[in-house]
Amino acid sequence: MDIKKFFTAIPRHAQTLLRVGTTPDSNVEVVGEDVKEKTEKRVTSQTRLPILPPVPYQPRDVNCMPVQRLAKRTLCFQRAWFDSFPWLHFDANVSGVLCFTCAKAACMDLAGMARYSEDTFVSKGFCNWKKAIEKFKIHEKTSAHMISHSNLKFRSSNNNVDAQLSTHHLEEQTKARNALLKIVTTVQYLAQQGLAIRGKESSDGNFMKLLELRSNDDVVLQRWLTRTTSYTSVAVQNELLKIMAHMVLRNICKNVGLFAVIVDGTQDIQGVEQEAICVRYIDDAYDVHEDFIGLYSVSEMTGASLSNML
Known part of the structure; x- marks a missing residue:
C-alpha cells in the first residue's frame, strides 16, 4: 500500500456524507446539504432575537x-x-x-x-x-x-424553594410566638388577680375558659389551641408560674438594702408545716418595704431545721 495515498485528504463531498452517517450516493449528498442548510437556518433564527433593554421602550413621540x-x-x-x-x-x-x-x-x-x-x-x-x-x-x-x-x-x-420554605418557617414561628405570648399573659393575669387557674377538670378552669374567650378575637390562637401540643398542660402552667415567681424574687433582691426576715408557720390541710417568709427592707431611697417571698415546708419544727430552711 502506498503510504502517500493513505494520508491523502478526504474529498469535501465525502466529508459531508460521513457527517450525515450514510453511504456515498448522489441523492444522499443533497440530504446532507439540506441538513446543513436547515441547521444554518435554525441557528440564524435563534440569533435574530432582539437585544432588549431592562424595561419596554415606549417613545413619547x-x-x-x-x-x-x-x-x-x-x-x-x-x-x-x-x-x-x-x-x-x-x-x-x-x-x-x-x-x-x-x-x-x-x-x-x-x-x-x-x-x-x-x-x-x-x-x-x-x-x-x-x-x-x-x-x-x-x-x-x-x-x-x-x-x-x-x-x-x-x-x-429571586425566591428559590429554600427561601420560600424559610419564609414559611418564619411565618409559622411568628404565629407560634404570638400564641405562646397569649398563653403566658393569661397565666400572669390569673396569678396577679389571685384567681384559681384550674377547676375540677382542666378544661373547666379559669385558664382554659379565658383562653377560649380570647381566641374568639384571634384566629391564630384559635387554631393553635386545636393543636396536639398547645402548651396549655398543667406542667406548662406550673413552669410559667415558677418562672414568674423567680422574676419577682430577682426584682426584690435588686432593691434590697438593709433587711430583716420574718418567718411564720402554719399547717396545711394535709398537716404539713408551711413556713411563710417575708422580707422587711429599706431601698436606696430609705423607703421601708415588706414583701412576701414564699411558702416553704420543713420536715420538723426544730431550730436547726428552720435555720437550714431559711
Missing part, C-alpha cells in the same frame, strides 16, 4: 414609528395603545412593535413550555395598525404570552 399606507388613508401607531397594553415594546431594528414579555422570555429561554409562539411579536415586529387592537387583545390571551409572563415573574422574584 410616536412619529418615529413606521406608518401603514393603505389605498385611501395612512394609519399611524396611537400613543394610547402603550397605556392599554403596557407590554408593547418598539424596536427600530424590526420597524414595528414587539411583545416585551414574550421577547424577553425567548431571550432567557423561558418560553419553552409554550406550544405556539408568534414570531411577529417575538422577533419580526408587528406594524399592521389597522388590526392593532384586535391582534393585541388576541395575543394577550394566548398561552405563550401567559406562560412567558408567569416565568418572568417567578424569575424576577
